[in-house]
Amino acid sequence: MPSVELNQPIPEFEAEATGEQTVRPSDLRGKNVVIYFYPKDNTPGCTTEGQDFRDRMADFEAQDTVIFGVSRDGLRAHENFRAKHEFPFHLISDKSEQLCNLFDVIKLKKLYGKEHMGxxxxxxxxxxxxxxxxxWRGVKVPGHVDEVLEATKAL
Known part of the structure; x- marks a missing residue:
């Protein structure tokens, strides 16, 4: 499968999301789309990032922009995470790593001195x-959502 490149169309894919949705790029034409990848539901950084997107959702909607979060967690975990934090956007389950590979976000990481792919x-x-x-790669959460919103306004 090809990977994404700046200033090129996103290849077509199908992904299962919360709310019993199937996400396809062709279905999203006519709207700006933010897809953010995060390591794991209910971890501190991932929760803060989701809450930051949630809190700015009206600003993104004013820019005709939809948001999707993506991790390798299953749909049940995503539904619980989304409900717990009242995320107004959907979360995509990528257990097969199809999207992770398409967007080239699986990297060697270190946690407590141990290496793993994440x-x-x-x-x-x-x-x-x-x-x-x-x-944006290697994102640090503080201030990130504001940066994404400014880039959306510039489209």
């Missing part, structure tokens, strides 16, 4: 024509 916190901004316009 999701590098990353965000991607796709315009209304389905073209990848901006990417």
């Amino acid at each position: 999701i590098e916190r990353s965000t991607f901004l796709i315009d209304k024509d389905g073209v990848l316009r901006q990417e």
